[in-house]
Amino acid sequence: xxxxxxxxxxxxxxxxxxxxFVATKAKEIVLHKDEYFSExxxxxxxxxxxxxxxxxxxxxxxxxEEITKYFIEENNILVDFESFDNELPSTVYVQAIxxxxxxxxxxxDWQELLNTIVGWDAIVHKIxxxxxxxxxxxxxxxxxxxxxxRYLKFMERYPTVVNRIPLSYIxxxxxITQSSLSRIRKNxx
Amino acid sequence: xxxxxxxxxxxxxxxxxxxxFVATKAKEIVLHKDEYFSExxxxxxxxxxxxxxxxxxxxxxxxxEEITKYFIEENNILVDFESFDNELPSTVYVQAIxxxxxxxxxxxDWQELLNTIVGWDAIVHKIxxxxxxxxxxxxxxxxxxxxxxRYLKFMERYPTVVNRIPLSYIxxxxxITQSSLSRIRKNxx
DNA sequence: ATCGCTTTTTGCCAAATGGCAAATGATTTC
DNA sequence: GAAATCATTTGCCATTTGGCAAAAAGCGAT
Numbered sequence: 001x002x003x004x005x006x007x008x009x010x011x012x013x014x015x016x017x018x019x020x021f022v023a024t025k026a027k028e029i030v031l032h033k034d035e036y037f038s039e040x041x042x043x044x045x046x047x048x049x050x051x052x053x054x055x056x057x058x059x060x061x062x063x064x065e066e067i068t069k070y071f072i073e074e075n076n077i078l079v080d081f082e083s084f085d086n087e088l089p090s091t092v093y094v095q096a097i098x099x100x101x102x103x104x105x106x107x108x109d110w111q112e113l114l115n116t117i118v119g120w121d122a123i124v125h126k127i128x129x130x131x132x133x134x135x136x137x138x139x140x141x142x143x144x145x146x147x148x149x150r151y152l153k154f155m156e157r158y159p160t161v162v163n164r165i166p167l168s169y170i171x172x173x174x175x176i177t178q179s180s181l182s183r184i185r186k187n188x189x
Numbered sequence: 190x191x192x193x194x195x196x197x198x199x200x201x202x203x204x205x206x207x208x209x210f211v212a213t214k215a216k217e218i219v220l221h222k223d224e225y226f227s228e229x230x231x232x233x234x235x236x237x238x239x240x241x242x243x244x245x246x247x248x249x250x251x252x253x254e255e256i257t258k259y260f261i262e263e264n265n266i267l268v269d270f271e272s273f274d275n276e277l278p279s280t281v282y283v284q285a286i287x288x289x290x291x292x293x294x295x296x297x298d299w300q301e302l303l304n305t306i307v308g309w310d311a312i313v314h315k316i317x318x319x320x321x322x323x324x325x326x327x328x329x330x331x332x333x334x335x336x337x338x339r340y341l342k343f344m345e346r347y348p349t350v351v352n353r354i355p356l357s358y359i360x361x362x363x364x365i366t367q368s369s370l371s372r373i374r375k376n377x378x
Numbered sequence: 379a380t381c382g383c384t385t386t387t388t389g390c391c392a393a394a395t396g397g398c399a400a401a402t403g404a405t406t407t408c
Numbered sequence: 409g410a411a412a413t414c415a416t417t418t419g420c421c422a423t424t425t426g427g428c429a430a431a432a433a434g435c436g437a438t
Contacts, residue, residue, distance in 0.1 A: 139328045
């Protein structure tokens with residue numbers, strides 16, 4: 001919980017009373033490896049905050065291949081705003097790839113925070129912006145570089161992730177096959 | 190100007206007085222092909238709105254290759270919020286690739302709109318969100334598909350752009366060489 | 379230690395893409 | 409209209425990556 005509050009305070013100020021109010025709405029859940037936090041076709045009804053573990057956001061293309069869009073690590077927000085805000089079915093899966101501890105807020109509680117805490121919407125907007133910008137930045141370089149460079153950058157960007165998840169997920173993030181990634185790894189050492 | 194107002198109204202309501210006020214702050218500029226709207230290293234000090242033409246956002250990688258991140262067409266917002274909001278030097282170039290007509294707001298006027306029009310910040314937030322989401326969506330599929338598929342999708346997504354800009358820009362967006370793109374084109378027909 | 383299961387590595391060959399340079403085509407300028 | 413300039417296509421060959429299947433390595437349960 002402390003982590004969440006620290007995270008929130010980086011985006012705006014909250015007084016003790018407001019912090020306590022947030023805390024009353026927060027619930028902690030555990031998600032085991034391979035379980036889904038949410039699934040494509042369903043509407044996102046929670047805002048999550050990663051306390052511990054790694055999740056990934058993925059989808060399937062028209063050939064049935066699984067594509068990992070990005071990973072979400074500790075101390076990051078976990079929500080599909082398009083789905084959450086507009087009550088639209090999400091197009092992606094959010095899956096735990098290690099055991100995870102996650103703080104969640106139900107939509108109802110989230111609304112109540114919006115209505116109660118002055119400035120909550122500003123904080124939330126900043127958080128969303130930051131999350132989206134991160135996505136753009138993490139995704140863009142992948143297009144134009146060769147697979148080895150992409151892998152090296154991946155390791156820089158997710159240093160805490162590389163050794164905790166199966167290689168197949170990394171490959172599906174980098175847009176290459178598992179075999180290719182394996183070969184690349186060999187050449188790097 | 191009508192285009193801008195219509196665009197704004199898609200994200201929230203403004204009364205006639207507010208619309209007029211926005212109009213007093215808007216200036217129209219012309220940017221010729223190849224001119225820069227903004228450059229890497231400089232701070233973004235304007236919010237732009239594309240009336241006519243196409244711009245692209247690009248940068249250079251460590252090999253000196255030019256990478257096109259995306260294109261911006263008519264009726265879209267044109268701003269690097271990270272740079273604009275935080276007064277940080279931008280990392281990208283925004284370049285006209287056809288002659289363009291662009292409405293701009295100076296930072297000072299933009300602030301005044303924020304302070305004067307109730308709900309302006311909400312509209313702006315929605316616009317930013319949409320723009321960022323578009324970027325993510327346009328960028329992500331590029332990673333995992335082969336060049337031909339990427340080109341076909343590019344044509345679907347930017348139907349009005351394909352025939353108006355040089356092939357080299359498209360290649361640098363798709364992350365392939367000009368030669369490869371030329372060959373791909375040949376095979377498609 | 380052994381079995382069964384999953385993950386990772388490897389070998390083989392085919393396909394896609396890159397790099398470079400020359401040829402062709404298109405456009406501008408005089 | 410000819411020359412100069414720029415954009416695009418093509419040829420040649422090297423390199424990267426994919427697809428598939430088998431081998432090897434890792435891991436948990438017994």
